[in-house]
Amino acid sequence: MSRRAVTxxxxxxxxxxxxxxxxxxxxxxxxxxxxxxxxxGETEKxxxxxxxxxETMVIGKYRTQLWDKQTNAYLPSTPGxxxxxEIKDPDTKLILSRQYGSDGRFTFTSHTPGxxxxxxxxxxxxxxxxAGGKLRVHLDIQVGEHTNNYPEIAAKDKLxxxxxxxxxxxxxxxxxxxxxNYQRYREERFRMTSESTNQRVLWWSIAQTLILIxxxxxxxxxxxSFFEAKKLV
Amino acid sequence: MYGSxxxxxxxxxxxxxxxxxxxxxxxxxxxxxxxxxxxxIIGTKCTLEFQVVTGGHYDVDCRLEDPDGxxxxxxxxxxxxxxxxxxxxxxxxxxxxxxxxxxFTHKTVYFDFQVGDDPPLFPNExxxxxxxxxxxxxxxxHEALKSVIDYQTHFRLREAQxxxxxxxxxxxxxxxxxxxxxxxxxxxxxxxxxxxxxFSDKKTTTTRVGS
Numbered sequence: 029m030s031r032r033a034v035t036x037x038x039x040x041x042x043x044x045x046x047x048x049x050x051x052x053x054x055x056x057x058x059x060x061x062x063x064x065x066x067x068x069g070e071t072e073k074x075x076x077x078x079x080x081x082x083e084t085m086v087i088g089k090y091r092t093q094l095w096d097k098q099t100n101a102y103l104p105s106t107p108g109x110x111x112x113x114e115i116k117d118p119d120t121k122l123i124l125s126r127q128y129g130s131d132g133r134f135t136f137t138s139h140t141p142g143x144x145x146x147x148x149x150x151x152x153x154x155x156x157x158x159a160g161g162k163l164r165v166h167l168d169i170q171v172g173e174h175t176n177n178y179p180e181i182a183a184k185d186k187l188x189x190x191x192x193x194x195x196x197x198x199x200x201x202x203x204x205x206x207x208x209n210y211q212r213y214r215e216e217r218f219r220m221t222s223e224s225t226n227q228r229v230l231w232w233s234i235a236q237t238l239i240l241i242x243x244x245x246x247x248x249x250x251x252x253s254f255f256e257a258k259k260l261v
Numbered sequence: 262m263y264g265s266x267x268x269x270x271x272x273x274x275x276x277x278x279x280x281x282x283x284x285x286x287x288x289x290x291x292x293x294x295x296x297x298x299x300x301x302i303i304g305t306k307c308t309l310e311f312q313v314v315t316g317g318h319y320d321v322d323c324r325l326e327d328p329d330g331x332x333x334x335x336x337x338x339x340x341x342x343x344x345x346x347x348x349x350x351x352x353x354x355x356x357x358x359x360x361x362x363x364x365f366t367h368k369t370v371y372f373d374f375q376v377g378d379d380p381p382l383f384p385n386e387x388x389x390x391x392x393x394x395x396x397x398x399x400x401x402x403h404e405a406l407k408s409v410i411d412y413q414t415h416f417r418l419r420e421a422q423x424x425x426x427x428x429x430x431x432x433x434x435x436x437x438x439x440x441x442x443x444x445x446x447x448x449x450x451x452x453x454x455x456x457x458x459x460f461s462d463k464k465t466t467t468t469r470v471g472s
Contacts (some may be wrong), residue, residue: 063283064298076287077288100464151429189396190396190399192401196398197402200410211413214417218424222427229438232435232438246449
């Protein structure tokens with residue numbers, strides 16, 4: 029092929045890439061790419077557990093769709109319908125309790141390591157809205173280094189591709205370190221529980237043996253004095 | 262030739278929006294069933310991994326169906342499993358976890374559903390050129406670290422399972438020890454009282470065991 033044709037095609041390819049990237053960027057801003065979905069009833073509360081080390085960021089994105097009886101399909105978005113999001117830390121203290129619209133994004137950073145509970149329920153009080161049945165909820169929860177938006181970081185800090193890759197590796201290693209630290213803390217708790225069980229088994233066995241001996245002796249003494257009183261011995 | 266290349270580029274760019282992974286841990290009450298759905302494009306390699314973290318005998322029923330309702334994977338009372346498949350059809354795939362066989366224990370189930378590959382770091386224009394040695398080293402380190410994180414997650418889940426069993430054992434030991442001590446006392450006292458009651462009724466029929 030002639031050189032002109034080759035250059036033209038390369039340029040066309042690049043333009044196509046740029047165009048498609050822009051389309052995808054716009055598309056993903058309007059409809060955040062949340063793949064997994066499930067159904068939720070009206071008064072139903074769905075809870076998810078995230079066991080995370082401390083100082084870890086968690087970003088949750090959801091999108092709701094309501095079943096429309098008229099069109100027999102799920103509507104793309106429902107104004108007026110909101111979801112209430114409640115997040116509890118490992119000590120069951122509420123750290124976030126907010127109402128969001130039908131599409132929402134919630135984020136929190138853990139301050140204590142452990143099991144955090146993320147609960148969602150719809151705020152709909154109008155029974156008519158759910159008369160068709162269920163609400164479809166698309167949910168995506170990202171934890172730790174998955175929350176980092178690398179294109180944004182690259183643009184902000186003006187990093188080359190190699191620097192960005194190294195930054196991603198640094199974030200991953202940091203997450204591994206935090207998880208190892210948390211694992212050490214959990215192992216300590218496990219060890220304390222096992223030692224407590226060991227102590228309990230030991231002391232309660234001794235106590236029960238003592239109770240057995242003492243009641244045996246008491247029984248004999250009591251019966252002896254009883255029979256002596258009854259002049260049977 | 263260039264036309265097909267252009268088409269490939271177009272499809273590759275479109276695909277990266279729809280390739281994602283989700284991992285969630287949720288509570289499954291007794292006699293309950295929880296289903297999750299995902300729209301998958303034909304030809305995508307997907308992996309479903311699940312593990313029961315707490316509850317009862319640490320087992321759950323799992324079922325994966327394709328858009329036509331054909332069961333791709335079905336296992337009853339499994340504690341941990343991993344299933345990889347390539348999507349043969351376009352459409353909504355459904356997977357369900359069921360605790361319907363259990364009467365009173367609720368379970369905590371972890372699952373990780375990976376669809377396709379991770380999105381590229383950023384839509385880079387120079388993807389046609391091969392990666393430099395540094396970049397490919399970074400890519401392999403990234404893959405290795407991803408598997409480290411994956412192993413850590415599974416270790417954490419097993420440790421949570423072990424810890425939940427140990428805490429359960431601890432409370433059961435305390436409960437039953439106190440219970441047994443009380444039963445012991447009650448039985449010994451009631452033995453004596455019962456024995457006394459035998460002798461107080463038959464006062465007239467007792468004979469003196471004389472010397």
